[in-house]
Amino acid sequence: MAHRTLTGSMTSILRKPGFWLILAVMVLITVPHYSSSLQHPGFISQLMADLNITRHTFERILYLAPIIWAGFLFGWWGAFITSLAAIACMVPHVVIYSTPPWQSAFEIGAVVIIGCVISVGFVSLRRERDYHKRLEVIQQELKTSEERYRSLFENAIDAIWMHDLEGNFITANKASEKMIGCSREELYRKNVKEFLSQESLDLAHRIRNRLLNDEAVEQPYEQRFSRRDGSVVYMQLATSIVWDKGKPAGFQHIARDITEQKMMNDNLRFYLKQATRAQEEERKRISHELHDDTIQALVVLSRQLDALSTSTDGVSDDMKRHLEELWQQTDSILQGIRRLSQDLRPAAIDRLGLLPAVQWLASEVTKHSNIATKVNIVGEEHRLPEEVAIALFRIIQEALRNIWRHSGATKAEITFEFTANKTKITINDNGKGFVLAGKVGELAKQGKLGLVGMQERVQLIGGTISVESEPDKGTTIIVEAPG
Numbered sequence: 001m002a003h004r005t006l007t008g009s010m011t012s013i014l015r016k017p018g019f020w021l022i023l024a025v026m027v028l029i030t031v032p033h034y035s036s037s038l039q040h041p042g043f044i045s046q047l048m049a050d051l052n053i054t055r056h057t058f059e060r061i062l063y064l065a066p067i068i069w070a071g072f073l074f075g076w077w078g079a080f081i082t083s084l085a086a087i088a089c090m091v092p093h094v095v096i097y098s099t100p101p102w103q104s105a106f107e108i109g110a111v112v113i114i115g116c117v118i119s120v121g122f123v124s125l126r127r128e129r130d131y132h133k134r135l136e137v138i139q140q141e142l143k144t145s146e147e148r149y150r151s152l153f154e155n156a157i158d159a160i161w162m163h164d165l166e167g168n169f170i171t172a173n174k175a176s177e178k179m180i181g182c183s184r185e186e187l188y189r190k191n192v193k194e195f196l197s198q199e200s201l202d203l204a205h206r207i208r209n210r211l212l213n214d215e216a217v218e219q220p221y222e223q224r225f226s227r228r229d230g231s232v233v234y235m236q237l238a239t240s241i242v243w244d245k246g247k248p249a250g251f252q253h254i255a256r257d258i259t260e261q262k263m264m265n266d267n268l269r270f271y272l273k274q275a276t277r278a279q280e281e282e283r284k285r286i287s288h289e290l291h292d293d294t295i296q297a298l299v300v301l302s303r304q305l306d307a308l309s310t311s312t313d314g315v316s317d318d319m320k321r322h323l324e325e326l327w328q329q330t331d332s333i334l335q336g337i338r339r340l341s342q343d344l345r346p347a348a349i350d351r352l353g354l355l356p357a358v359q360w361l362a363s364e365v366t367k368h369s370n371i372a373t374k375v376n377i378v379g380e381e382h383r384l385p386e387e388v389a390i391a392l393f394r395i396i397q398e399a400l401r402n403i404w405r406h407s408g409a410t411k412a413e414i415t416f417e418f419t420a421n422k423t424k425i426t427i428n429d430n431g432k433g434f435v436l437a438g439k440v441g442e443l444a445k446q447g448k449l450g451l452v453g454m455q456e457r458v459q460l461i462g463g464t465i466s467v468e469s470e471p472d473k474g475t476t477i478i479v480e481a482p483g
């Protein structure tokens, strides 16, 4: 490394024309040094006499000039190379002119040492000047970037504020005033806890502890602030630690107001809940009507046709055959309507609850397809609220429909796990699986509403759903619902 630096420095100096000019000057100095016939101008001879020095000594002193010059222009290495060149020029002179060796060695040494010392002075002076220049540039850059950061901070659409570890506000931008509903002067006298309900405070503590313990925090997260005028603002927050000399000194928050969006979502959810409820009511009504009126009427009709086709009084064989065909058609219509009625609203769900309804659904799938179904129950079954039971039934219904239509599976299993206040349902198949590109929500754009519908229904009852699928490894859907 050192070798590379040395060669590098030397070659870079040797490439400079200025250096060759210095060497040329050195040659000019060397010419009179070796030719005693060349006389110095009178004023120089006078100067030598005044200083009481010999011509040799004077000429050696002249070598100081190129060494210092090179030191000034090229630093250390410049002085060093020029010193070597100067020694090379001076030493033969000692031999040729047999000047006293000790005096010559002393003079040559002095010239080189003085030259180098002055060069070192130049080098450090230059370094200091460069250092100050760099410092000025860095300070200027720092100032510019601070101004830029300030303007970004001040004009950000998102609210940004910082508070210390106790929660006292340290700094806040303009958007924070609007979002928190407090001027900055007031804010700086307040503690963030004054704006948080107990629930929000607990969340803030959890986030804070996780950050301080260097644990992962899902960001951004949702937080609720209560303004002084009593209004509530929902924010999407991203929080980070503010460090001071390697120690946590506070927290910085970047917040986006999502109150309107949240209200819209709540309204939408409410509307969806109402619409789903109305849809279920309507299905129930149609199913009951089919069951109580249409099916009953068809049963009566079927019985009459059956009676007619088997009666012996005055009915020809042809008529009998015709009546029997009509009876069979009526029976198959009856079966279809029964299925439709069950599909719309399985009677079991209202009379016996979710489990028997799912067992009936599974047996229907097995009956009409090549898929062997199994329903497992873990824990003590309990009756779920009607809304939850219906939602879960519809989710299982869609999952089984998907298995039937898309998976090519030979087995499907539905497992219920009942705990005190939670019901977990796992539906899995041994089919071909699939890759879910992007989010489930994106399927809706392609007109695929099954998985999206499952997600919506689960959210309406305050549950969660996860879909795990891998090509050739089957699909598993896990639903967790309260109750």
Ligand SMILES: Nc1ncnc2c1ncn2[C@@H]1O[C@H](COP(=O)(O)OP(=O)(O)OP(=O)(O)O)[C@@H](O)[C@H]1O
Residues within 6 Å of the ligand: 402, 403, 405, 406, 407, 429, 431, 432, 433, 434, 443, 447, 448, 449, 450, 451, 452, 475
């Ligand atoms: N059990 C499964 N096995 C294999 N592929 C599945 C399974 N369930 C869903 N899929 C895949 O996921 C896609 C989305 O399913 P989704 O139920 O949302 O829509 P769909 O069944 O195609 O249409 P829709 O349910 O609206 O009639 C399906 O098209 C299918 O490719």
Ligand SMILES: [Mg+2]
Residues within 6 Å of the ligand: 398, 401, 402, 449, 450, 451
């Ligand atoms: Mg589907």
